[in-house]
Amino acid sequence: NAGVMQNPRHLVRRRGQEARLRCSPMKGHSHVYWYRQLPEEGLKFMVYLQKENIIDESGMPKERFSAEFPKEGPSILRIQQVVRGDSAAYFCASSPGPGTSGGAAGAGTDTQYFGPGTRLTVL
Amino acid sequence: AQKVTQAQTEISVVEKEDVTLDCVYETRDTTYYLFWYKQPPSGELVFLIRRNSFDEQNEISGRYSWNFQKSTSSFNFTITASQVVDSAVYFCALSPYNTDKLIFGTGTRLQVFP
Numbered sequence: 001n002a003g004v005m006q007n008p009r010h011l012v013r014r015r016g017q018e019a020r021l022r023c024s025p026m027k028g029h030s031h032v033y034w035y036r037q038l039p040e041e042g043l044k045f046m047v048y049l050q051k052e053n054i055i056d057e058s059g060m061p062k063e064r065f066s067a068e069f070p071k072e073g074p075s076i077l078r079i080q081q082v083v084r085g086d087s088a089a090y091f092c093a094s095s096p097g098p099g100t101s102g103g104a105a106g107a108g109t110d111t112q113y114f115g116p117g118t119r120l121t122v123l
Numbered sequence: 124a125q126k127v128t129q130a131q132t133e134i135s136v137v138e139k140e141d142v143t144l145d146c147v148y149e150t151r152d153t154t155y156y157l158f159w160y161k162q163p164p165s166g167e168l169v170f171l172i173r174r175n176s177f178d179e180q181n182e183i184s185g186r187y188s189w190n191f192q193k194s195t196s197s198f199n200f201t202i203t204a205s206q207v208v209d210s211a212v213y214f215c216a217l218s219p220y221n222t223d224k225l226i227f228g229t230g231t232r233l234q235v236f237p
Contacts, residue, residue: 035225045224056224114170116165117166117167
């Protein structure tokens, strides 16, 4: 019963390096979401992707952050030239897609199942 | 504005006590979904419940129950006969109609002492 997989679980980078976070959705799920959790805060939406498409990136910082979900392989969240403020837990979630949970429309009506998160520390 | 407020930052109880975690939400949509997630000390997020705005029936699952009241825009979560394993941070989240994102509250940290 493979749930959402994320790796690495912990990642340490020095300022200016690149961080790559990987997410494999649950089997049968074609929608991936990334959220960021700063210390002692709730999760904040970053980006929503389907295979080969970015659907909503309204929560992504304008610079240094990018995400992809290729036809084959995991979704990748890339942070270039990391700064101390990027230190956080990054969670990936997946859902089957719109309409498969009885929702009227919109992937937001589906239940999102979360991975264990990647804790990024920037030194 | 779409917003979720969990006013209780931290709650401490002794085992076997009942505890209610409050969640108040704001949205102008008439169709929306509400969720509760649990984040134990190990850090992962565990899905607990999803409820749509047209279903105001209370739900019970074992020791967990949820009270959804549209009139007060609240979706409260009660744990009956709490156990040490219930210690976690609990998040309430809102998903407005036809959107793809969850809007989370800031969470309530529940500590259950033996």
